[in-house]
Amino acid sequence: MSTEPERIAGVRAFNRLYTRVIGVLDEGLVGSDYSLSEARVLYELAQQDVHDVPELRKRLDLDAGYASRLLAKLEGQGLLARERSESDARRQTVRLTELGRKTQATLEQSTDAQIGELLGDLTDSDQRRLLAAMGTITRLLGGHRSDPTLVLRPLRAGDYGWVVQRHGELYAREYGFDAGFEGLVAGIVAEYVAAEGSARQAGWIAELDGEPVGSVFCVQGGAADTAKLRLLLVEPSARGHGVGKRLVAECVEFARRSGYRSMELWTQSILTAARAIYRQAGFQLERSEEHHSWGKGLVSEVWRRPL
Template sequence: MNTDPERIAGVRAFNRLYTRVIGVLDEGLVGSDFSLSEARVLYELAQQDVHDVPELRKRLDLDAGYASRLLAKLEGKGLLVRERSESDARRQTVGLTQLGRKTQATLEQNTDTQIGELLGRLTEADQRRLLAAMGTITRLLGEHRADPTLVLRPPRAGDYGWVVQRHGELYAQEYGFTAGFEGLVAGIVAEYVGAEGTARQAGWIAELDGEPVGSVFCVEGSDADTAKLRLLLVEPSARGHGVGKRLVAECVEFARRSGYRSMELWTQSNLTAARAIYRQAGFELESAEEHRSWGQDLVSEVWRTRLGRA
């Protein structure tokens, strides 16, 4: 665990900035008479007609005493009503009144307007950067879904730069590769893009819940009967979800449909996770050779698999 004081200070500075931006330093929502906690309760109750009070407390992480006072205050304003549960008299349910629903809708509209004004100060490019940064924070610190949606799609504008960047960053972080490796990847990507429209090559970007987390490409190999698998990448955050396995399977199946008789790939012996995926997909190690590249002593490997008829 890294507890670098500069990093801690950076997080605290962001917290101070963000609380000023959203206007919660005084526990109130900008432009309204409601505290942040009150607005959260109204928002949650608006998502369905009736809530079980213990469930509501759990969703909003409120202790029993504070929740009781909060609900009593909102009930006193005529915004909600509490009743005994029909299924269990020991439990209490809560729901919005007509005034509560109208009040919550106004709060929602005002909040949208405020956020729109905030975003309106930024250029289109800066808005995209801001939303991407917020998405990163949410993915890293928020609740992680056990079954995120995995989608494979063709590369589009911007993806090729992402493939080069993430290869450079990840291989530097995990294996100590120098910038020369990123240059190699850039050359492979440039060659692929230069041959755009070639029927016997294809690429895929893997997305988990709409975020790019992996890549792979199929190109012509050492001869017209041989396909080559290139640039398999899986983000650390996506590992364990079968992303690499899906990418390789898609690449192999495309090669088979395209009429290739075999498929080859070039990798390094220290890429153990990738090698396991290749082996599971039917690839076999054909040759190995020691070399020094990208600041490291490595053993390069050629793997190959035969492709049956489509």
């Protein structure tokens, strides 16, 4: 697949900025008499008591000859000790000495202080945006964790706009919905905000490793004893991690605790993944109706479950 020139230019511009920022942080390591490579070795050794040398080289992506010289230098400074493996005399292990642990701790504190200063120039909101962007880059270019941390939290300032934006973008891209759908979502969110403080409604944002990846709302339905599940969303990057299942379960449990006797939701027949989650959560299809909305011919569905 070809890549547009302006996208390549954008990546190169980011590379130049990133190199400057990392250069500032690396200067602290150089100023402490340790190169970045030496600091990386000390950091990795601090994560567990003993390392197999070949495995250490692989983790740090170091050439065998360079790694040998690097370890010899640190050993000569009394920071680490190399020994023959107890399980295989042909292999070598390495561990930090007491001096090595103290030195690595000092480097760690210095690095934390430098990063703290860097983040200190940003507002709390900008810090969150920066960390979310870093998380996105890590996932897309650095591999995927098999066990990312999933957290559900209440909505806060800025989340409402995110919910509207992501619904508009995702449904346009995946189902071809026009701007009318985003307007519908904006209206639902506006109604929710207008009723802020009501004990009978709640909303949640799902985060994976600190980045928002999903949403769901619980509001009162047409009848006083009926709750309505609304605006379930799961980012494509988060699918397969049980995010939708957790959001729906949280919504149902809130409705039950709030005294509702049943729960309903309105969806579209083409949303197969969401429908599977609803069915698994105990919802049953009650009725369906053909309609033309958001530039598409669709079949709407009402699902319900007792509480």
